[in-house]
Amino acid sequence: xxxxxxxxxxxxxxxxxxLVALLVYLAGLALAATLAxxxxxxxxxxxxxxTLTVQVGGPGGETLKAGELDQQTAHxxxxxxxxxxxxxxxxxxxxxxxxxxxxxxxxxxxxxxxPLPRLIDVALAPDARIDAQQLTKELSAVAxxxxxxxxRLWLANLTRLARSIExxxxxxxxxxxxxxxxxxxxxxxxxxxxHRDTIEVLHxxxxxxxxIARQFERHAMMLCLKxxxxxxxxxxxxxxxxxxxxxxxxxxxxxARSLQWRQWLALLAVPLxxxxxxxxxxxVAVLRSLARAP
Amino acid sequence: MAPGEPPILRxxxxxxRYGMGPEVISDVSFExxxxxxxxxxxxxxAGKSTLLKLxxxxxxxxxxxxxxxxxxxxxxxxxxxxxxxxxxxxxxxDFRLLDHLSAMENVALPLRVAGSKGEQSRSHVTELMxxxxxxxxxxxxxHTLSGxxxxxxxxxxxxxxxxxxxxxxxxxxxxDDRMALRLLYLFEELxxxxxxxxxxxxxxxxxxxxxHPRLVIRGGTVDVVPGGAGGTG
Ligand SMILES: Nc1ncnc2c1ncn2[C@@H]1O[C@H](COP(=O)(O)OP(=O)(O)OP(=O)(O)O)[C@@H](O)[C@H]1O
Ligand SMILES: [Mg+2]
Numbered sequence: 001x002x003x004x005x006x007x008x009x010x011x012x013x014x015x016x017x018x019l020v021a022l023l024v025y026l027a028g029l030a031l032a033a034t035l036a037x038x039x040x041x042x043x044x045x046x047x048x049x050x051t052l053t054v055q056v057g058g059p060g061g062e063t064l065k066a067g068e069l070d071q072q073t074a075h076x077x078x079x080x081x082x083x084x085x086x087x088x089x090x091x092x093x094x095x096x097x098x099x100x101x102x103x104x105x106x107x108x109x110x111x112x113x114x115p116l117p118r119l120i121d122v123a124l125a126p127d128a129r130i131d132a133q134q135l136t137k138e139l140s141a142v143a144x145x146x147x148x149x150x151x152r153l154w155l156a157n158l159t160r161l162a163r164s165i166e167x168x169x170x171x172x173x174x175x176x177x178x179x180x181x182x183x184x185x186x187x188x189x190x191x192x193x194x195h196r197d198t199i200e201v202l203h204x205x206x207x208x209x210x211x212i213a214r215q216f217e218r219h220a221m222m223l224c225l226k227x228x229x230x231x232x233x234x235x236x237x238x239x240x241x242x243x244x245x246x247x248x249x250x251x252x253x254x255x256a257r258s259l260q261w262r263q264w265l266a267l268l269a270v271p272l273x274x275x276x277x278x279x280x281x282x283x284v285a286v287l288r289s290l291a292r293a294p
Numbered sequence: 295m296a297p298g299e300p301p302i303l304r305x306x307x308x309x310x311r312y313g314m315g316p317e318v319i320s321d322v323s324f325e326x327x328x329x330x331x332x333x334x335x336x337x338x339x340a341g342k343s344t345l346l347k348l349x350x351x352x353x354x355x356x357x358x359x360x361x362x363x364x365x366x367x368x369x370x371x372x373x374x375x376x377x378x379x380x381x382x383x384x385x386x387x388d389f390r391l392l393d394h395l396s397a398m399e400n401v402a403l404p405l406r407v408a409g410s411k412g413e414q415s416r417s418h419v420t421e422l423m424x425x426x427x428x429x430x431x432x433x434x435x436x437h438t439l440s441g442x443x444x445x446x447x448x449x450x451x452x453x454x455x456x457x458x459x460x461x462x463x464x465x466x467x468x469x470d471d472r473m474a475l476r477l478l479y480l481f482e483e484l485x486x487x488x489x490x491x492x493x494x495x496x497x498x499x500x501x502x503x504x505x506h507p508r509l510v511i512r513g514g515t516v517d518v519v520p521g522g523a524g525g526t527g
Binding site for chain 2: 004006009197198200201202203204205206207208209211291293
């Protein structure tokens with residue numbers, strides 16, 4: 001539809017889609033990073049909360065012979081099985097250890113040659129309170145090189161780190177929004193000045209401020225979609241490419257896919273939210289300017 | 295009209311200056327009754343356009359009271375102006391057509407602004423374009439039309455909404471006498487249907503021919519001169 005105020009020909013209108021494209025792209029990446037991080041933290045929480053890993057023959061026990069090591073490991077597992085608050089204790093087999101080490105050593109590494117410690121996977125009873133230090137002391141009485149890894153501490157640190165990164169991303173997104181809003185206000189003000197005559201004629205034949213503001217609103221919408229839609233497609237392609245590159249590295253502790261479909265939807269909503277913000281901004285900027293006229 | 299009916303336009307001790315300049319008109323007082331037809335006369339620069347601008351609410355007076363449809367402009371808030379302006383049709387001296395729209399879209403603009411749409415208004419626009427003799431030029435943008443053609447587009451836009459008050463600033467300045475007469479007959483028709491009309495013009499011959507009362511601006515003041523002989527023949 002042809003507009004009553006010919007905003008589309010303004011010079012300022014030409015730069016806005018590029019600005020929006022850049023901002024939407026950056027905001028899309030920031031959002032994707034935040035969502036991926038949340039996904040990873042959730043996965044680790046799900047898998048690791050309520051578990052401990054006990055290591056036998058680690059630092060301080062490297063000199064043990066394989067037979068002694070197996071014997072001590074079995075003893076430790078037995079004690080763990082009797083400890084209150086522990087639901088089960090299971091000694092990991094060589095293949096499982098190999099799988100755990102694959103991210104660091106690559107698949108098919110010959111582990112038999114390496115003096116590896118034994119690992120016991122411990123499942124805690126719900127709400128169990130286990131003092132890792134106390135447990136280490138008790139187990140050290142029957143085995144050497146004992147180490148109790150409490151994932152909860154590690155997870156808490158990791159979660160704190162993830163929260164800080166999220167806060168930073170949020171800050172970046174807010175800043176991006178601020179820059180976008182400033183751009184839209186600038187374009188609206190320029191349009192008002194440039195088309196003052198046309199706007200005066202519209203007023204004189206009975207147009208309300210809202211009618212004129214709607215023209216700017218629609219204009220902002222078109223410019224935003226024009227810049228935002230290709231930009232988010234590019235951002236999605238970037239995320240997908242990083243995903244593929246990540247999978248090419250082989251097994252990692254990261255989720256196989258960085259984003260779930262819900263999160264993809266959130267990503268695709270970025271240009272729509274940007275467009276809504278731009279429309280509201282244009283409307284408010286125009287109404288406020290017009291209200292200042294006599 | 296019924297006695298005691300409020301005037302459609304009332305000026306009371308009105309003064310108007312642009313910025314810090316001298317008063318263009320001072321101490322102007324008069325009333326226009328509903329359904330009346332007036333010519334505004336005066337030399338170039340006398341203040342005809344200024345007077346009309348006050349009537350079509352482009353400016354508020356520097357002093358005094360301008361009252362339109364019974365609304366005192368010094369007390370009418372901005373947001374109350376659009377409904378009043380929709381009842382006023384204006385032919386601007388410099389036309390003020392929008393160049394990025396076609397002639398037809400320009401004519402339809404007051405309808406669009408007022409929120410009416412649909413088939414009925416479109417046929418109304420076509421009918422009016424026919425009437426001013428621009429049916430074949432409807433799709434063209436104004437800057438491809440001659441001065442007289444643009445003037446007729448401006449007139450069509452001013453009357454499309456069936457205004458109760460029609461203000462025309464030199465509406466026949468760019469057309470030949472035959473077309474000028476034709477346009478004045480259009481105004482005459484509208485007047486018979488109840489539209490109050492004020493036309494600023496230099497064209498003494500035309501004014502004499504129609505014999506309507508005149509608002510004569512001289513030295514910044516306005517005198518109302520009653521209509522003389524002539525009639526509408
Ligand atoms: N926007 C403006 N700013 C400053 N002065 C103005 C403005 N508009 C008009 N004037 C001055 O007001 C006076 C009256 O102008 P106006 O346009 O009302 O005259 P007019 O009778 O319509 O003349 P014309 O017959 O040439 O159209 C002139 O001296 C003009 O210089
Ligand atoms: Mg004039």
